[in-house]
Amino acid sequence: MKLARRLCSLLLSLLVLSAAVFWIARLAPGDPLVSYYGQRAERMTPEQRAREEARLGLDAPIHVQYVRWLRNALHGDLGVSFKYKRDVVDVIRGRVSNTLLLGGVGFALIFSMALGLGLLCARFEGRPLDKILCKLGTLSSCIPEFWLSLLLILIFSVYLRVLPSSGAWSVDGGGAADRLRHLILPMTVVVTGHLWYYAYMIRNRLLEEVRADYVLLARSTGLGRRRVLLRHCLRNALPSYLSIMAISVPHIMGGTYVVETVFSYPGIGTLCYESARYQDYDLLMVLCLLSGAVVIVCNMLAQAINEHIDPRVRAAAAERAEADGHG
Amino acid sequence: MCETLLDVRGLCHSFPLGAGRYLRAVDGVSFRIRKGEIFGLVGESGSGKSTVARCVMNILRPQAGSILYRGVDVCDPAQFRANRRMLQTERQIIFQDSSSSLDQRMKVADIIAEPLAVNHIVPPRGSLRAEAAFQLRYVGMDPAYLDRYPPELSGGQRQRVAIARALTMEPSLLVADEPIAALDVSIQAQIINLFRHLQAEHGFTFLFIAHDLAVVRYLCDRVGVLYRGKLVEMAPTKELFDRPLHPYTKALLSAIPIPDPRRERARTRFHFDEAAFDRTGGFVQVSPEHFVLGGKEAEP
Amino acid sequence: MDERFALVGLCPAAEQAAPKGRRPGKRPALAAAFLALMVLGCLLFPLLLTKDPASMDLSNYAREPDGTFWFGTDTMGRDIFAMIWSGGRVSLSIGFLATALSTVIAVAVGAVSGLAPRWLDALIMRLTDILLSIPSLLVIILLQAALGRANIASLSLVIGATGWMSVARVVRTEVRQLRTSEYVAAARCMGGGTFHILRRHLAPNFLASIMFMVVMNVRGAIVAESTLSFMGAGLPLDTVSWGSMLSLAENALTAGAWWIVLIPGLFLVATLLAVTELGEWLRRSANRGQSNL
Numbered sequence: 001m002k003l004a005r006r007l008c009s010l011l012l013s014l015l016v017l018s019a020a021v022f023w024i025a026r027l028a029p030g031d032p033l034v035s036y037y038g039q040r041a042e043r044m045t046p047e048q049r050a051r052e053e054a055r056l057g058l059d060a061p062i063h064v065q066y067v068r069w070l071r072n073a074l075h076g077d078l079g080v081s082f083k084y085k086r087d088v089v090d091v092i093r094g095r096v097s098n099t100l101l102l103g104g105v106g107f108a109l110i111f112s113m114a115l116g117l118g119l120l121c122a123r124f125e126g127r128p129l130d131k132i133l134c135k136l137g138t139l140s141s142c143i144p145e146f147w148l149s150l151l152l153i154l155i156f157s158v159y160l161r162v163l164p165s166s167g168a169w170s171v172d173g174g175g176a177a178d179r180l181r182h183l184i185l186p187m188t189v190v191v192t193g194h195l196w197y198y199a200y201m202i203r204n205r206l207l208e209e210v211r212a213d214y215v216l217l218a219r220s221t222g223l224g225r226r227r228v229l230l231r232h233c234l235r236n237a238l239p240s241y242l243s244i245m246a247i248s249v250p251h252i253m254g255g256t257y258v259v260e261t262v263f264s265y266p267g268i269g270t271l272c273y274e275s276a277r278y279q280d281y282d283l284l285m286v287l288c289l290l291s292g293a294v295v296i297v298c299n300m301l302a303q304a305i306n307e308h309i310d311p312r313v314r315a316a317a318a319e320r321a322e323a324d325g326h327g
Numbered sequence: 328m329c330e331t332l333l334d335v336r337g338l339c340h341s342f343p344l345g346a347g348r349y350l351r352a353v354d355g356v357s358f359r360i361r362k363g364e365i366f367g368l369v370g371e372s373g374s375g376k377s378t379v380a381r382c383v384m385n386i387l388r389p390q391a392g393s394i395l396y397r398g399v400d401v402c403d404p405a406q407f408r409a410n411r412r413m414l415q416t417e418r419q420i421i422f423q424d425s426s427s428s429l430d431q432r433m434k435v436a437d438i439i440a441e442p443l444a445v446n447h448i449v450p451p452r453g454s455l456r457a458e459a460a461f462q463l464r465y466v467g468m469d470p471a472y473l474d475r476y477p478p479e480l481s482g483g484q485r486q487r488v489a490i491a492r493a494l495t496m497e498p499s500l501l502v503a504d505e506p507i508a509a510l511d512v513s514i515q516a517q518i519i520n521l522f523r524h525l526q527a528e529h530g531f532t533f534l535f536i537a538h539d540l541a542v543v544r545y546l547c548d549r550v551g552v553l554y555r556g557k558l559v560e561m562a563p564t565k566e567l568f569d570r571p572l573h574p575y576t577k578a579l580l581s582a583i584p585i586p587d588p589r590r591e592r593a594r595t596r597f598h599f600d601e602a603a604f605d606r607t608g609g610f611v612q613v614s615p616e617h618f619v620l621g622g623k624e625a626e627p
Numbered sequence: 628m629d630e631r632f633a634l635v636g637l638c639p640a641a642e643q644a645a646p647k648g649r650r651p652g653k654r655p656a657l658a659a660a661f662l663a664l665m666v667l668g669c670l671l672f673p674l675l676l677t678k679d680p681a682s683m684d685l686s687n688y689a690r691e692p693d694g695t696f697w698f699g700t701d702t703m704g705r706d707i708f709a710m711i712w713s714g715g716r717v718s719l720s721i722g723f724l725a726t727a728l729s730t731v732i733a734v735a736v737g738a739v740s741g742l743a744p745r746w747l748d749a750l751i752m753r754l755t756d757i758l759l760s761i762p763s764l765l766v767i768i769l770l771q772a773a774l775g776r777a778n779i780a781s782l783s784l785v786i787g788a789t790g791w792m793s794v795a796r797v798v799r800t801e802v803r804q805l806r807t808s809e810y811v812a813a814a815r816c817m818g819g820g821t822f823h824i825l826r827r828h829l830a831p832n833f834l835a836s837i838m839f840m841v842v843m844n845v846r847g848a849i850v851a852e853s854t855l856s857f858m859g860a861g862l863p864l865d866t867v868s869w870g871s872m873l874s875l876a877e878n879a880l881t882a883g884a885w886w887i888v889l890i891p892g893l894f895l896v897a898t899l900l901a902v903t904e905l906g907e908w909l910r911r912s913a914n915r916g917q918s919n920l
Contacts, residue, residue, distance in 0.1 A: 013757065027773045138907070142899035144850045146857050147892040150876050154888055158880055165880070258764065261858055276768045277860060291765070299756070386812050415818035428809035432831045441827075442817040489813075496817065 010296050014289055018073075021288040022066050025281055069285070079282025083274065088286045092268065099267035102183065102260070103253035106190040110252060111245055114195055118202030123229055125207060137196035145193045149262040152185050166264040186263045190256055198248070202241050209233040239306055246302035250295045332500060332532045333360040333383065338392035340378050352378040354556035354606065355392070360500075365526060365533040367547030367564070369540060369579070375556040376536045377423075380504040383534065384420045396500065416446055419493035423505040425485035429477040435488055436473040439463060442496045462491040466521060483514035490521065494529070502534045507542065515539075519546055540583050544568055549616070552576050557606050562617040572619045575599050658904035665898055669719055672712035692886055699886040701875050707886065710867050711894055717868035718849055718895070721783050725848035728787030730794065730841050737798025737833075738825070742806065752799065759792040767851060768860045777861050786848045794840050801833035842906035846899050853895055869895045 044052070053059045060068070072079065078088045117137075121130045157165035164182050209215065210233055218228045257269025264270070268287065275284040338356045341349040353375040360366045370376050381387040383394055385401055393400050396418065399410045407414065419442075422428035429438055439462050440455035442448075450458040460470040466487040477485055486506060493501055503522070507515040519542055526533055537543050543550055544564055551561040552575065560573040571577045578599035585591045610618050692699040699707050740751040770785045771777055805811060805828065814824050849869075855861030856870030864871055872891045879887035 021769075024769055024773050138903055139896075139900065142846070142903055143896050144853055144892075144899075146854050147873065147888075147895065150873070150880070150888050151892070153880055154885060258854055258858070272765055273768065273858065273860075276765065276772055279772075288765075295757070381812075384812075384816050386816065411818070415816065418816070420813065420816050422809040422813065424809065428813050430810045430828050430832070432835070433827075441814065441819075445814070445817050445819045445823060492813070 006300055010293070010300075013296055014292055017292045018070070018285060018289055019066065021285055022069065022281075023062060025276075025279065025284055026062050026065070069282075078286050081275075081283040082280045083278060083283070088282050091283060092271070092286065092290070095266055095268050095271055098265065099253065099256060099260070099269060102186055102190065102265065102267060103256050105183075106187055106194075106256065107249065107252050109187070109191050110194050110198060113191070114198035114202060115241075117195070117199035118206060119229065119234070121199070121203040122206035122210065122233070123225065125210075134200075137200060140192050141196045141200075143192070145189055145258045146262050148192060149185070149189045149259060152188060153262075156185060167266070182265075186256075186259045186265055189259045189262075190252070193259075194248075194252055198241075198245070201244065202237060205237040205240060206233050209236050243302035243306045246298050246305055249298045250291060253294065330362045331359050332362045332397065333534070334395040335359070335379070335383070336393050336395070338379065338382055338389050338394065340375075340382055340387060340389045351556050353382070353389070356553070356556070356558045357392075357610070358551050358558060358561055360532055360534060362499075362532055363530050364548040365535055365546055367543040367550040368534065368536045368553055369538060369543050369550060370553035371538060371579075373555075374553045376538075376553055377504050378556075379553070380420065380502050380534065380536055384418060384502055385414070386420075412446070416442075416448075416496050417499040419496055419498040419501050421486075421489050421493050421501065421503040421506045423508050425482060425489045425509070426477065428489055429485060429492075431477050433476070434473065435459070435463065435475050435477070435480075438477070438488060439491045439495055442492065446496075458495060459491075462495050463488070465494065466491045466525075467517075481514075482510050483517060486510060486514075486518055487521070490518075490525075494525065497529070498531055500532045500534065502536075504536050505538065506535075508538065515542070522546060540580065552579065555604065555606070557620060558610070559620040560618065562614075566614075566617055570617075572613060572617070573621070575604070655901075655904040655908045658901040658908075661897065661901045662905065665715060665894075665901075666719065669712050669715040673709070673716060691884075699884070699890070701872065701879070701884075701887050705867075707872070707890055710872055711869075711891060714867040714869045714872050714891065715894065715898075717779060717862070717866065718852055718870065719898075721779055721786065721852045721868070722845045722849040724779070724783035725787035725790065725851075726841060726844045728783065729789075729791040729844055729848075730837075732788070733791035733794035733837070734798055736791065737795040738802055738829075740795070740799040741802025748799070748803075752796070755792045755795055758789075759796075763789045764851065764854065767855060771855070771860060777855075777863065778866065779862070782852060782855070782861055783848075786851045790844055790847060790851075794837050794844065797837050797840060798833050801836055802829055805829050805832055839906050839910040842902060842909060846902045846906070849895070849899060849902075 050059070058065070069079065080086065081088050081091045084091045117133060121133050124130045153165045156163040163185055165185075167182060206229070210229075215228055215232065218232055219225070223231075256267065257273055259265065260267045260269035261273055268290075271283065272287050272291075274280065275287060336357050338353055339351070340353045341351045344350050356375070356379060358366070368376050368379060378387060382389045383396075383401075385407065389402055392402075394402055396414065399414065400406045401414060433441070436456050436459040437444075439459035440450070443450055443455055443458060452458045452461050456473065460473060463470050463472060468484060468487050468491075472480065472484070472488075477488070480488065486509075490506075506522075507518050510518060522533070522535075523546060525531075535543070535547055547564050549561065549563050550567050552559050552567075552573070554575045560567065560571065560576045562570075567576065568580060571580050574597065578597040581595065581597045585594055605621055610620055612618050701707055701710070736751065736755070740748045740755075743751070766789050767785050770788070771782065774781045774785065806824075811824055811828055814828060819827070852861060852868060853870030853873065856868055857873045857876070859874055862868050862871045864874065869891050873888070873895075876888045879885075
């Protein structure tokens with residue numbers, strides 16, 4: 001019942017999103033034929049252009065195009081990428097694992113390191129360690145991702161020549177070690193770009209908890225600082241942290257596209273950027289819907305986590321359910 | 328005899344609980360307050376006291392019933408608009424929690440002078456600040472507090488500031504919604520004495536809401552007892568405390584501790600059975616000033 | 628008069644300890660001074676300098692910093708020192724313009740949502756949540772593509788239009804909380820209209836809580852501009868900004884010209900850091916309790 005309702009709202013949101021993206025993308029003044037034919041498009045005669053536009057279905061009014069797209073999409077035909085001249089799903093399938101690798105591992109690293117850093121800072125609040133970490137964190141949050149990427153490339157690829165500056169693997173292919181070498185720099189940027197935001201969040205959340213009276217009580221019963229922090233404070237801080245992390249999945253995964261672009265990493269991010277820039281309509285639509293779905297699912301996940309872990313929210317939900325049942 | 332200042336007739340208000348359910352907070356409450364008297368409204372928490380106060384002050388809009396102030400129905404939008412200025416300057420309210428009823432970002436001087444500034448009244452003592460200083464002194468605080476912010480004051484001082492703010496308008500009707508409930512007992516006594524003193528000086532009419540019976544007995548001329556949104560009994564203070572008729576009132580009065588151990592031990596406590604509460608009966612007059620709900624219990 | 632108060636107890640002010648003022652937290656003097664210097668420099672230097680930041684001179688292609696070109700030249704032969712100041716002008720003004728726009732939208736949406744009936748509030752907040760959870764850079768690229776060739780105004784518009792959601796949420800929460808508070812009820816009782824309440828009570832209270840976020844939005848807008856321009860989706864090469872200067876960095880990397888990457892970036896990071904320090908200082912007034920640990 002609840003699941004069905006959520007599924008409905010998911011589908012409805014995706015429908016609205018698809019319509020919005022369709023309209024905005026087609027309002028853009030670019031020329032989609034350029035992305036299909038490249039330079040050749042500029043040399044076409046008007047008749048040729050009209051014929052090609054008709055062939056690609058670009059001559060109809062926008063709403064007709066949208067309905068046609070929707071009908072095809074429901075039949076499983078999501079269209080063809082103008083640039084790659086292949087089925088959109090194929091284009092994405094080739095890229096998605098790269099982004100999942102970069103974003104997924106990055107997410108796991110951010111999640112665990114932020115927790116550790118946050119705990120460390122909260123435990124040593126106001127001491128030199130906390131102050132140094134906070135300063136470093138502030139500094140790291142002020143460095144734009146693209147510039148950090150450039151800096152790292154400058155140091156490790158141009159001057160030291162120890163790490164590759166672009167791509168996900170070498171041309172001749174070199175197995176897992178080679179992939180790993182290609183991942184180091186982009187991963188460093190992804191992690192530094194987001195780490196402090198979450199570490200600082202958990203630090204502040206813990207500091208709020210530390211000021212609660214139950215901590216005083218626990219301390220007065222003789223529990224050690226460490227135990228109080230880990231057993232009591234963390235437990236109270238964790239639900240909000242988990243739900244925020246769930247919401248942040250699309251940010252971290254989608255946020256990799258700056259990094260992917262700088263490192264020419266063949267992932268979804270580069271694809272998104274290209275398709276938005278070069279009017280690759282069908283590709284753009286699918287990518288937007290994909291990220292929209294991820295966003296919405298993650299939000300639902302966050303809410304579910306909240307309800308599941310936090311007894312207050314759970315109680316409120318139960319009360320609501322009861323009221324629904326009776327009313 | 329005395330002129331009626333406030334006439335509440337059949338007041339009803341309910342809050343939506345969601346899912347189509349409603350909480351009847353106030354259910355057909357009627358009472359009159361005469362000019363210059365102190366009328367106390369007592370009841371346990373959740374009995375609808377504050378809702379009555381908020382309806383009287385137009386903060387809430389009652390679903391049924393009317394509230395006549397000087398013969399003007401304040402619940403009627405047209406009549407309210409026509410008499411807006413009179414209503415807003417003559418009626419003032421003091422809330423229970425002074426930490427939330429004072430804007431923390433305003434200085435004491437600005438808080439006290441706010442009603443004057445809002446209504447563009449020329450301050451009778453020269454400047455707004457002089458007026459604020461006068462009122463502050465009037466409620467027993469040093470004018471040195473004028474430039475402080477509410478969080479820097481103690482609870483009792485904040486409540487005095489709230490009282491001073493209400494007094495700047497020289498109100499005819501002062502509604503106090505549990506003004507002492509959030510204070511220490513020693514401060515409560517000070518504030519109650521302040522109220523008595525101010526009422527004697529100003530002669531304003533006072534709707535005093537409390538759950539503390541001892542305070543009501545000390546301060547009020549007449550008392551109404553509210554239970555679950557119903558007015559169960561209304562009588563002059565002495566009469567009510569000497570000869571309570573409704574079983575709820577009896578139970579309530581019997582719960583007052585006596586500051587004498589021997590008599591305290593001998594005190595018999597009535598128990599009031601909630602299930603037996605009959606909310607359908609009418610309000611019956613048992614003596615010229617004494618009303619009780621139901622009437623059956625009215626037999627002595 | 629004093630005897631009359633014997634009964635009610637006059638509270639002499641002297642009893643009270645001195646008001647607990649804000650703990651004199653370290654003021655970000657350095658950050659403020661640096662920002663002032665940057666703003667002043669960006670305003671004045673382009674007027675004083677004789678070199679035209681946009682003039683290309685291929686005979687001075689990618690020169691290292693020396694006496695004539697203090698910060699060197701880029702791969703199009705432009706003087707980086709001159710570009711820093713005129714580019715800073717563009718970057719900073721986009722930061723401020725975009726933030727001003729996003730703040731206005733945020734306060735308007737937040738106040739409407741906070742004062743609106745429940746269903747409208749729920750609707751607005753649901754939409755805000757959805758907008759908030761979409762990575763904004765993608766939306767910016769899309770919108771900018773729809774608006775056509777970017778200039779300062781259009782870029783500020785796009786960045787501002789995508790940056791208001793989190794502030795709006797805070798404003799809405801604050802307004803909703805404040806409007807049920809008793810001092811607002813008291814103000815209403817004494818005859819204060821909606822405007823009076825908004826101006827005297829609501830605005831001062833929620834402004835304090837969004838100040839930090841607004842300052843952080845300035846930072847976000849500057850980062851967004853530079854990232855977009857760097858990726859080639861923002862300002863074109865001939866509109867000099869810190870981001871568009873860095874869009875030449877990939878050529879510079881192959882040429883090994885570190886100054887083209889390093890110098891504009893350092894200015895960018897230093898400015899962002901100063902803005903952050905300022906924001907943190909604004910935030911520090913809260914969360915001052917004693918640790919129980």
